[in-house]
Amino acid sequence: MNVTIVDYGAGNLRSVYQAFFLAGADPVTSNDPDVVRRAERVVLPGVGAAGAALEALRARDLDAALDDVRHVGRPILGICLGLQMMADEVQEFGTHRGLGWMRGKVARIPSDGNIRVPHMGWSPVDVTERGHDLIGSSAKDRNFYFCHSNRLYADRDVAAATVAYGEPFTVAVQFESIFAVQFHPEKSQLAGQRFIKRFLDWAP
Numbered sequence: 001m002n003v004t005i006v007d008y009g010a011g012n013l014r015s016v017y018q019a020f021f022l023a024g025a026d027p028v029t030s031n032d033p034d035v036v037r038r039a040e041r042v043v044l045p046g047v048g049a050a051g052a053a054l055e056a057l058r059a060r061d062l063d064a065a066l067d068d069v070r071h072v073g074r075p076i077l078g079i080c081l082g083l084q085m086m087a088d089e090v091q092e093f094g095t096h097r098g099l100g101w102m103r104g105k106v107a108r109i110p111s112d113g114n115i116r117v118p119h120m121g122w123s124p125v126d127v128t129e130r131g132h133d134l135i136g137s138s139a140k141d142r143n144f145y146f147c148h149s150n151r152l153y154a155d156r157d158v159a160a161a162t163v164a165y166g167e168p169f170t171v172a173v174q175f176e177s178i179f180a181v182q183f184h185p186e187k188s189q190l191a192g193q194r195f196i197k198r199f200l201d202w203a204p
Contacts, residue, residue: 001200004039006066007031008056010048012186016079018187023196033065041200042069044180046081050090050106050150053081054098063099070101070176077199078180083173084179086148092150102175104154115166118149123163125183130174131160134198141191144183146171152182177204 002092003025005016016085020027021042028035036042044066046053057063069076078086087098089105098106099119111117124143127135135141142161152167160179171182179199185192 001025001041001163003027003043003114003200004036004041005029005043005045006036006057006062008046008053008060008062010046010053010081012047012156012184013045015186016045017084019169019192019196020200023193023200025200031060031062033061034067036062037068039069039074041075041077041192042066043077043079044082044085045079046085047147048081050081050084050092050098051094051096054072054085054090054096057099066099070178073177073204075199075202075204076178076180078178079186080148080182080184083180083182084152086173086178087152090150101178102154102158102173104152106150106152108149109151109169112166118147119163119165120147121145123165123183125161125163125171126168127161128159130158132171134174134179134195135161135172136194136198143187143188143191144181144185144195145187145192148182163199174204179204198199
């Protein structure tokens with residue numbers, strides 16, 4: 001299966017590539033909009049600052065290519081910053097216009113002194129009905145690795161999983177042919193491997 005990992009200059013592409021290769025896919029990384037448009041499945045990864053990432057996507061016309069993939073209904077997986085960029089607005093070192101694929105905003109995790117920011121390390125997630133197809137419902141499938149300082153504030157009707165870190169918040173969404181997660185499946189060992197394999201079989 002052809003899986004195109006979007007290369008816009010921000011992301012841990014090598015570990016994402018390796019995770020999909022080990023899951024049985026034929027992954028490629030590309031910053032060519034036409035390659036993205038032809039992909040059977042697309043992965044939008046990312047680490048770093050959202051404003052610079054969104055600017056890089058738009059400079060390469062990759063935002064338009066991703067829109068085309070979305071509109072024809074091919075599966076898209078967002079990882080970490082890839083999830084955050086799908087919102088209307090991202091508040092990080094200023095306010096930035098997101099891709100606008102879902103209503104909501106991204107802002108810093110509020111700290112009341114009882115939790116550390118960034119949220120870094122392993123956390124179990126609570127799965128909603130939307131998340132069962134890809135995340136699963138058993139405890140061994142629900143423990144993932146996180147590394148982020150910002151969180152998503154979005155409508156509950158797209159939530160696929162939440163995490164209790166301070167107040168519970170959404171860490172996975174599913175809508176249309178899109179599944180996006182705040183955690184890093186490529187760093188989440190067996191649970192991440194099972195998640196990736198389910199994405200490869202997913203037929204939204």
